[in-house]
Amino acid sequence: MFRITKTFENPVTYIFRIEGKITDNGLTDWADEINKFKTVSGRQVILDFSHLFFITPEAVEVLLNNMTENLYILNCSTEIRNRFHSSGLGGRMLE
Numbered sequence: 001m002f003r004i005t006k007t008f009e010n011p012v013t014y015i016f017r018i019e020g021k022i023t024d025n026g027l028t029d030w031a032d033e034i035n036k037f038k039t040v041s042g043r044q045v046i047l048d049f050s051h052l053f054f055i056t057p058e059a060v061e062v063l064l065n066n067m068t069e070n071l072y073i074l075n076c077s078t079e080i081r082n083r084f085h086s087s088g089l090g091g092r093m094l095e
Contacts, residue, residue, distance in 0.1 A: 001020050001021070004016050004017070018051065022052065022056060023059075027062065045068075046074050064087055073092050074094045076093070
């Protein structure tokens with residue numbers, strides 16, 4: 001299971017911490033949560049993956065297919081960072 005918590009907000013940025021693990025069993029919930037970020041306009045949305053310890057390739061694909069210009073990735077473990085880079089998300093990562 002995973003959890004998403006808003007950890008920061010100001011007039012130009014939201015930061016959400018992603019915790020736990022994202023498996024195929026939670027894929028529908030993951031897709032629903034990621035789709036919510038599509039409605040955010042006028043602010044950057046940063047997804048902080050520092051507390052995520054596993055993500056399936058299918059969950060990465062959901063993220064990839066739902067990326068918007070204002071959505072960024074932050075604080076990934078080495079394994080998750082490598083998975084994101086190999087999926088084409090390297091340009092959306094803040095390091």
